[in-house]
Amino acid sequence: MRHIKKLKKIRIHREGTHTLAGSLLLLLAIxxxxxxxxxxxxxxxxxxxxxxxxxxxxxxxxxxxxxxxxQEDTEGIVVAPADGKVVxxxxxxxxxxxxxxxxxxxxxxxxxxxxxxxxxxDGVIKRVEHQNGKFMKAWLPKASTxxxxxxxxxxxxxxxxxxxxxIAGAMARRIVTYAEKGEECYIDEHLGFIKFGSRxxxxxxxGTEILVTIGQSTTGNQTVIAKLKQSx
Numbered sequence: 596m597r598h599i600k601k602l603k604k605i606r607i608h609r610e611g612t613h614t615l616a617g618s619l620l621l622l623l624a625i626x627x628x629x630x631x632x633x634x635x636x637x638x639x640x641x642x643x644x645x646x647x648x649x650x651x652x653x654x655x656x657x658x659x660x661x662x663x664x665x666q667e668d669t670e671g672i673v674v675a676p677a678d679g680k681v682v683x684x685x686x687x688x689x690x691x692x693x694x695x696x697x698x699x700x701x702x703x704x705x706x707x708x709x710x711x712x713x714x715x716x717d718g719v720i721k722r723v724e725h726q727n728g729k730f731m732k733a734w735l736p737k738a739s740t741x742x743x744x745x746x747x748x749x750x751x752x753x754x755x756x757x758x759x760x761x762i763a764g765a766m767a768r769r770i771v772t773y774a775e776k777g778e779e780c781y782i783d784e785h786l787g788f789i790k791f792g793s794r795x796x797x798x799x800x801x802g803t804e805i806l807v808t809i810g811q812s813t814t815g816n817q818t819v820i821a822k823l824k825q826s827x
Contacts, residue, residue, distance in 0.1 A: 615653060622646040622650060629643075657710075663783055671824075673797065674715050676797060680703050681810065682794070684701075684805055684809055687699045697798040701795070701797075714774075714782055716823075719750050720748070723775060726745075747761075759797055763793055772786065783816060805821050806821055
């Protein structure tokens with residue numbers, strides 16, 4: 596049986612608090628200066644409208660829906676760590692931690708997706724590592740190994756190790772990871788946040804039952820993407 600934790604009801608992700616506050620003050624200051632600094636109000640009205648649209652997009656980006664997986668028994672369940680679209684489902688060689696063949700499921704997040712990331716499984720965090728790298732387009736195959744990324748390895752209560760890799764993209768220049776080695780983690784909890792479009796890869800043991808297909812949309816902490824073998 597899983598451990599249920601009391602979660603804070605977050606509407607705007609904490610990673611956006613300073614950005615939203617600073618942007619709001621800046622836009623208000625510019626609009627105030629335009630309104631009182633020029634006689635022709637047309638530029639003011641145009642900028643005010645643009646400000647509303649841009650700020651609305653920024654608020655939308657940092658939105659953080661309240662989500663609970665809703666199932667008591669999560670044994671063997673792997674949920675989507677992010678909102679987005681499945682762009683890769685294939686068997687690959689993983690060279691950084693496992694050094695063997697793994698099934699990789701990659702979810703690409705566009706700029707309009709929720710950018711909070713969730714833990715895909717319950718377990719104990721075995722390793723956390725951040726690696727600097729390039730900022731290629733996140734959907735390219737080489738992005739998994741060449742781009743800046745953060746790796747989190749989780750061991751489930753059944754002893755299965757699952758890796759989650761947050762990957763920066765051409766626009767995403769900041770990866771935030773909350774995981775710390777030795778801590779317990781649970782589905783429903785936030786693993787981290789990626790700013791402005793990127794992808795998340797999940798590495799699973801060969802033989803895992805994959806429940807999503809390429810092109811399928813996922814909802815973080817809701818869509819079941821795989822079922823781990825009970826015998827592993």
